[in-house]
Each structure stands twice: as C-alpha cells, then as structure tokens.
Amino acid sequence: xxxxxxxxxxxxxxxxxxxxxxxxxxxxxxxxxxxxxxxxxxxxxxxxxxxxxxxxxxxxxxxxxxxxxxxxxxxxxxxxxxxxxxxxxxxxxxxxxxxxxxxxxxxxxxxxxx
Amino acid sequence: xxxxxxxxxxxxxxxxxxxxxxxxxxxxxxxxxxxxxxxxxxxxxxxxxxxxxxxxxxxxxxxxxxxxxxxxxxxxxxxxxxxxxxxxxxxxxxxxxxxxxxxxxxxxxxxxxxxxxxxxxxxxxxxxxxxxxxxxxxxxxxxxxxxxxxxxxxxxxxxxxxxxxxxxxxxxxxxxxxxxxxxxxxxxxxxxxxxxxxxxxxxxxxxxxxxxxxxxxxxxxxxxxxxxxxxxxxxxxxxxxxxxxxxxxxxxxxxxxxxxxxxxxxxxxxxxxxxxxxxxxxxxxxxxxxxxxxxxxxxxxxxxxxxxxxxxxxxxxxxxxxxxxxxxxxxxxxxxxxxxxxxxxxxxxxxxxxxxxxxxxxxxxxxxxxxxxxxxxxxxxxxxxxxxxxxxxxxxxxxxxxxxxxxxxxxxxxxxxxxxxxxxxxxxxxxxxxxxxxxxxxxxxxxxxxxxxxxxxxxxxxxxxxxxxxxxxxxxxxxxxxxxxxxxxxxxxxxxxxxxxxxxxxxxxxxxxxxxxxxxxxxxxxxxxxxxxxxxxxxxxxxxxxxxxxxxxxxxxxxxxxxxxxxxxxxxxxxxxxxxxxxxxxxxxxxx
Ligand SMILES: Cc1cc2nc3c(=O)[nH]c(=O)nc-3n(C[C@H](O)[C@H](O)[C@H](O)COP(=O)(O)OP(=O)(O)OC[C@H]3O[C@@H](n4cnc5c(N)ncnc54)[C@H](O)[C@@H]3O)c2cc1C
Ligand code: SF4
Ligand code: SF4
Numbered sequence: 001x002x003x004x005x006x007x008x009x010x011x012x013x014x015x016x017x018x019x020x021x022x023x024x025x026x027x028x029x030x031x032x033x034x035x036x037x038x039x040x041x042x043x044x045x046x047x048x049x050x051x052x053x054x055x056x057x058x059x060x061x062x063x064x065x066x067x068x069x070x071x072x073x074x075x076x077x078x079x080x081x082x083x084x085x086x087x088x089x090x091x092x093x094x095x096x097x098x099x100x101x102x103x104x105x106x107x108x109x110x111x112x113x114x
Numbered sequence: 115x116x117x118x119x120x121x122x123x124x125x126x127x128x129x130x131x132x133x134x135x136x137x138x139x140x141x142x143x144x145x146x147x148x149x150x151x152x153x154x155x156x157x158x159x160x161x162x163x164x165x166x167x168x169x170x171x172x173x174x175x176x177x178x179x180x181x182x183x184x185x186x187x188x189x190x191x192x193x194x195x196x197x198x199x200x201x202x203x204x205x206x207x208x209x210x211x212x213x214x215x216x217x218x219x220x221x222x223x224x225x226x227x228x229x230x231x232x233x234x235x236x237x238x239x240x241x242x243x244x245x246x247x248x249x250x251x252x253x254x255x256x257x258x259x260x261x262x263x264x265x266x267x268x269x270x271x272x273x274x275x276x277x278x279x280x281x282x283x284x285x286x287x288x289x290x291x292x293x294x295x296x297x298x299x300x301x302x303x304x305x306x307x308x309x310x311x312x313x314x315x316x317x318x319x320x321x322x323x324x325x326x327x328x329x330x331x332x333x334x335x336x337x338x339x340x341x342x343x344x345x346x347x348x349x350x351x352x353x354x355x356x357x358x359x360x361x362x363x364x365x366x367x368x369x370x371x372x373x374x375x376x377x378x379x380x381x382x383x384x385x386x387x388x389x390x391x392x393x394x395x396x397x398x399x400x401x402x403x404x405x406x407x408x409x410x411x412x413x414x415x416x417x418x419x420x421x422x423x424x425x426x427x428x429x430x431x432x433x434x435x436x437x438x439x440x441x442x443x444x445x446x447x448x449x450x451x452x453x454x455x456x457x458x459x460x461x462x463x464x465x466x467x468x469x470x471x472x473x474x475x476x477x478x479x480x481x482x483x484x485x486x487x488x489x490x491x492x493x494x495x496x497x498x499x500x501x502x503x504x505x506x507x508x509x510x511x512x513x514x515x516x517x518x519x520x521x522x523x524x525x526x527x528x529x530x531x532x533x534x535x536x537x538x539x540x541x542x543x544x545x546x547x548x549x550x551x552x553x554x555x556x557x558x559x560x561x562x563x564x565x566x567x568x569x570x571x572x573x574x575x576x577x578x579x580x581x582x583x584x585x586x587x588x589x590x591x592x593x594x595x596x597x598x599x600x601x602x603x604x605x606x607x608x609x610x611x612x613x614x615x616x617x618x619x620x621x622x623x624x625x626x627x628x629x630x631x632x633x634x635x636x637x638x639x640x641x642x643x644x645x646x647x648x649x650x651x652x653x654x655x656x657x658x659x660x661x662x663x664x665x666x667x668x669x670x671x672x673x674x675x676x677x678x679x680x681x682x683x684x685x686x687x688x689x690x691x692x693x694x695x696x697x698x699x700x701x702x703x704x705x706x
Pocket of ligand 1: 026128129130131132133134154155156157162163164165169170171172173174265266267268301302303304322323324326327328330360469470493494495496503504505506508
C-alpha cells in the first residue's frame with residue numbers, strides 16, 4: 001500500500017545526507033525525483049506497506065494509501081511518532097475518528113529514533 | 115571494473131535481521147573486546163527484514179512446562195513429522211533468558227498483575243513491538259559491530275570446501291565488496307515471491323511474508339554445495355483476506371474460531387479435525403480444513419471475532435497497529451468492525467521459512483548451526499528442519515550460533531584465506547552480470563517503448579517463474595495440489611529458465627540489479643522445492659503439499675529429505691536422513 005508524498009510538505013530532507021524515507025525503506029523503494037527533488041516511490045507495486053517511511057518522515061509528508069482494488073476512498077491512518085510512543089489517528093471513509101496511543105520503548109534512551 | 119572495498123572480519127554476519135543483530139551481541143560476549151565483528155545488510159539495519167512493520171507477540175516462550183514440552187508441541191503442530199528435536203531443545207533451553215535480555219534493551223513487554231509476561235495461548239507472549247527492529251539493532255550497536263548498510267550479498271567465497279567470506283555490491287555506491295570472514299553466519303531470511311501472490315498489479319506485494327527476503331540464504335548455501343533440508347515442507351498461510359495480516363492475534367489472542375458461511379465451527383464438528391485437537395489442530399490441518407470447506411462450497415471462511423473474548427476485541431486494533439497497521443486502515447476504509455462481524459480469511463501464496471510454521475533451510479551439524487560447508491553457519495529462517503522458533507527463537511539461535519562460531523574460531527585458530535584475483539574477477543563478473551549486460555544489449559537496440567530488443571527484465575522473469583510455480587508446483591489457484599506430471603513440467607520449465615534464459619536478464623541500475631539477484635536466487639530455490647516435492651512420494655503435510663498421486667503418508671518417508679546440488683550436472687540429488695526422537699512420547703500429541 002504505497003506511500004503518497006505531499007509535495008507541499010516534503011522538502012527532500014535538505015540537510016540530511018540521505019532523505020530519511022530513502023534511508024529506512026527495507027525494500028529500497030523511496031528516492032527523490034530527479035527534477036522536483038520531492039520523494040517518490042520507485043515502483044508502488046513493490047511496497048510491503050510496512051509504513052516505516054511514513055513513520056520516519058519528519059514533516060509528515062507521507063500518507064499510506066491503500067490500493068483502490070483493496071479499499072474504498074478516502075480512509076486514512078496517520079501515525080505521529082513520539083519518543084516512547086506512536087499516536088495513530090484512524091479516520092474512516094465517513095470521517096469517524098479513532099485514536100490509539102501505542103507504547104514503543106521503555107526508556108527514552110533511543111534518542112536518535114527516526 | 116567496479117571500485118573494490120575489502121573488509122576482513124573475525125566473525126562475518128550476512129543479513130542484519132532478527133538473528134544477525136543478536137548474533138553480533140553474543141559474539142562480543144563470547145569473543146571479547148578484540149574480536150572484529152562485521153554485519154553486511156542489504157537494507158538499513160534499524161528497519162530491515164521481517165520485523166520492519168513491527169510485531170505484537172513473541173511466539174516462542176516457555177510460559178509453562180519444560181523445554182521438552184515445547185518440543186512436543188512443535189512436533190505435534192506439524193502433524194508429528196520429523197523435526198530436529200535437538201535444535202529446538204537447545205533454543206527452548208535459553209529462549210526465556212533471551213527475552214529478558216531484550217526487555218532490558220527497552221522492548222515494552224505486556225505484563226499480568228503478578229508481574230509475569232502476558233501470555234497469548236500456551237507459548238506466546240504479547241509485546242508492544244512496533245519498534246522491535248530498532249531495539250534488536252541496538253544490540254548490534256552495543257556490541258560495537260561494524261555495520262555496512264545497503265550491501266547486497268550475492269555469493270559466498272568457498273575455498274577447499276570451507277566458507278572464507280562473501281561478496282556483494284553496494285546498492286547505493288555500486289562498489290564491489292569483498293569480505294573475508296574467519297567464520298561466517300548467513301542469516302538473510304527465508305523466501306517470498308516464488309509463487310504468484312493473491313493480489314495482483316499494484317498490490318502484488320501485499321503478502322504475509324516479508325517480500326524482500328527472496329531466498330538468498332538458501333540459494334547461496336545451495337550454490338556453495340551445502341546440504342539442504344525439507345524444501346518440500348513449505349509454509350502455506352491462512353491469513354486475513356486481502357491484507358494477509360497475521361491471524362494469531364484473533365485466533366489465539368481472543369479465541370476467535372474459524373467458521374464457514376453457515377456459521378459452523380467446522381474444526382469442532384468433523385471427527386477428523388476433532389481427532390487432531392479441533393480449533394488448535396496442527397497448522398497444516400487447519401489449512402487443510404480451510405481448503406476443504408471452501409472446495410465444498412461452504413466458503414467464505416471467517417475468524418469469528420464476535421464469538422471471541424469480548425474484553426479483547428477493544429484492544430485488537432491497537433495490537434494490529436503494532437504489527438500490521440495496514441489492516442486497521444483496511445477495516446476503516448471498508449466499514450469493517452471486528453467486534454460486530456467476523457473477519458474473512460484466505461489462503462495465501464506459499465513461502466519457504468525455517469523459523470516459522472515451515473522448515474526449509476540448510477542442514478546443520480549437531481546444535482552448532484554449522485552447515486556441511488565448514489565455517490559456514492546459519493540461523494533464523496535460513497536454518498532448516500527446526501520450525502516454530504519465530505522471533506525469540508531466531509534471536510536465541512543467533513546467540514547459539516555465535517558462541518559456536520567463536521569457539522570454533524579459537525579452537526581451530528582459523529586464519530584469513532588468500533583470495534586470488536582470478537576468483538575475485540569471476541565473482542565480480544557474476545555479481546554485476548545483469549548490469550553489464552544491459553549496457554551491452556542496449557547498444558543492440560531498443561524498442562520504441564524504451565525496452566531492450568535483446569534482453570529480459572527482472573519483472574518479466576518473475577512473472578514467468580511465478581506462473582510456472584503457481585500452475586505446476588501447487589499454487590493457491592491450484593489449491594496446493596501437485597502430482598508427478600505437474601512437477602515434471604515445473605522441473606522442465608524452471609530448468610530452462612535457469613540454464614538458458616538467465617543470460618538475457620538485464621538490469622538498468624543498481625536497484626534493478628538487486629531485483630535481478632532476487633529472481634536469480636528465487637529460481638535456485640524453485641529448483642530445490644520441485645526436486646524435494648518430487649522425491650517425497652507421499653503426503654505428510656496435508657494442507658501444505660497435497661500430492662494427488664500419493665495422498666497418504668508412507669512410513670518409508672518418516673524421515674528428512676535432504677539434498678545436495680551438483681554444480682557440474684545442475685542436478686539436485688535428494689536422499690533420506692533418519693529422524694531421531696529425542697523427547698519421548700506420542701508424536702501426534704502435545705505433552706501439556
Ligand atoms: C508478517 C510476519 C509476522 C510474523 N509474526 C510473528 C510474531 O508475531 N511472533 C513471532 O515470534 N514471529 C513472527 N514472525 C516470524 C519472525 O518474524 C521470523 O521468524 C524471524 O524474524 C526471522 O528472522 P531472520 O533473522 O531469519 O530474518 P530477518 O529478520 O528478516 O532478517 C533477514 C535480514 O537479511 C537481509 N537480507 C536479505 N537478503 C540479503 C542479501 N542478499 N544481502 C544482505 N542482506 C540481506 C534483510 O534485509 C534482513 O535484514 C512473523 C513473520 C512475518 C513475516
Ligand atoms: S522523509 Fe519526508 S521530507 Fe524527507 S524526503 Fe522523504 S517525504 Fe520528503
Ligand atoms: S511502506 Fe515500507 S516498503 Fe513501502 S515504501 Fe514505505 S518503507 Fe518502503
């Protein structure tokens with residue numbers, strides 16, 4: 001379920017040696033578009049939909065969108081990553097909102113969490 | 115010629131996943147400060163492999179009883195078939211200690227009021243594992259292992275029957291990596307993508323297993339001449355329909371039963387399933403029941419979450435967010451509420467895994483994790499004949515492998531091998547073959563759509579391979595049925611691809627080179643699967659492999675099927691290896 005990148009939010013991770021979404025993808029799928037310098041997925045059909053890139057983006061520019069063959073439009077699931085937890089907001093196709101806070105780490109030691 | 119990077123390691127670890135990271139940590143404990151430990155990982159170690167979406171349970175933990183009871187459970191769960199009880203026992207003996215280690219690394223464990231870990235069923239414990247991979251990787255950092263991200267390993271270096279290192283290419287830098295190891299641990303996971311997935315087109319990677327583990331461990335072991343085992347014992351999963359998310363959260367976690375379209379709990383109705391234990395029957399039997407119900411036109415089949423523990427349904431979405439967040443999005447988009455309606459399930463494409471409910475992998479000597487190729491060790495999904503080790507068992511296996519590696523290294527005083535230029539050149543040509551070919555063949559002309567006139571892409575090859583495996587080697591659309599005639603066709607077609615067609619495989623860039631190697635490796639694994647299935651002339655794992663020509667188990671095959679590949683003839687020679695029962699008792703019953 002490929003990540004879609006909002007070009008108004010993505011800044012290409014300027015200042016990073018490598019864009020964060022590109023750095024983390026286990027399938028080597030994210031990269032910057034050569035002209036726009038915004039993140040794109042090389043091949044959306046190759047995505048496992050692990051949401052690692054979505055969670056890693058510091059500008060919340062990535063939204064995981066399910067393939068239309070599997071799911072109706074326009075439901076959303078948005079993760080917001082904190083130091084020791086992730087807050088997930090689920091908005092179904094009718095606009096109903098649910099929130100979940102999931103623990104991720106016991107200590108705050110892992111400062112460089114991306 | 116590509117720029118070369120030379121790396122030397124006392125302990126060389128290929129694949130920085132579940133197993134590899136903890137192996138690095140244990141190697142440091144066992145080998146001391148001076149040991150040089152190197153990990154090569156094709157992705158980014160903090161977020162790679164099976165754990166990359168997170169996980170919500172550790173499926174191996176001795177909550178009760180003894181390690182022997184766990185062995186008895188594992189044996190029962192694959193219908194009493196032969197397993198390496200010695201290996202499972204060695205893992206079961208220290209898995210609890212490993213879990214404690216990971217708790218101290220920051221993994222949030224769920225606990226009961228009495229402070230004990232919250233169990234799910236008999237042998238699982240629940241965790242908040244959305245960062246399970248970064249936590250696992252932190253142990254490799256702590257060990258001071260030298261980590262190379264984005265290096266794809268293509269081949270082991272074998273000299274005089276021993277493994278002396280490995281080569282690969284930089285997925286980003288395009289360099290040729292030549293790595294010498296005094297001992298080498300290969301743990302690049304299992305294999306997905308041999309058969310055609312249920313979802314097509316833009317959803318073709320919405321499968322259960324991690325799609326970027328493509329059998330490189332099996333293929334490299336095979337090409338190195340290692341003895342391989344149990345490639346007929348694939349895993350055929352029942353998972354949630356469409357998303358193929360794990361189902362244990364509902365079936366074991368809330369006790370949601372399988373029901374058919376009539377609402378019948380068929381596992382508790384049919385005397386055959388009841389004789390196997392009903393709802394908790396062995397994994398292949400549950401798969402078989404799913405197949406039979408659907409073929410009898412009583413589908414769709416569901417996990418009835420409305421009949422499960424109502425207190426648990428509220429936490430269900432949270433648990434999935436920790437492991438397979440896409441299903442929560444899927445439920446939201448499709449107006450599905452698991453507390454009000456049952457969740458539809460489906461049979462997926464088969465996988466080769468050694469650590470889950472399948473047991474393909476390399477054969478190992480005793481409990482050392484050393485393969486039949488000297489100085490080459492395996493762990494995690496790459497290790498064969500010892501199923502149901504899962505995450506916690508893969509961590510533990512990494513530890514056990516590391517200790518044996520360090521011991522062998524010291525006892526034998528292994529040294530770095532000289533690797534001649536000729537060998538390096540050959541391996542480099544092979545590694546970059548598809549990329550070089552693209553350059554050569556693009557000079558021969560392009561079609562108007564920009565594709566090569568004289569070359570084939572990894573995508574074309576993948577489609578062809580998956581079509582052959584699907585239709586002639588028991589894919590989902592064939593209800594996992596095979597017979598000798600079908601297998602004969604599969605053998606002929608896969609051989610043709612391997613022997614004659616790979617010369618046309620071309621890669622435009624480094625990303626495509628990686629994908630090309632994924633296909634090369636998977637084709638090698640296909641050959642193992644076909645030969646093993648063909649050799650085992652019986653049906654020992656109904657539901658996983660249904661042989662229509664030999665539908666019953668045959669006592670002659672109450673053994674392992676192992677094989678060795680002959681490089682000269684390209685033949686896989688299969689043979690029987692006797693099973694040794696270590697834990698006494700009825701193999702078709704759980705002891706507790
Ligand atoms: C969806 C899913 C759900 C699961 N749920 C559970 C669960 O709830 N509980 C449980 O206990 N177990 C579960 N398991 C099983 C468990 O995750 C695996 O058994 C275990 O993670 C396997 O570990 P591994 O080290 O063999 O593989 P991995 O952790 O996948 O490591 C393999 C590593 O090798 C790298 N690699 C691959 N090829 C190459 C190459 N050619 N060169 C370099 N590097 C390479 C990969 O990028 C990866 O980092 C689940 C598995 C899956 C797929
Ligand atoms: S991580 Fe976010 S901001 Fe950075 S390149 Fe990717 S999408 Fe753009
Ligand atoms: S969801 Fe996962 S597999 Fe897909 S692009 Fe993002 S990081 Fe890669």
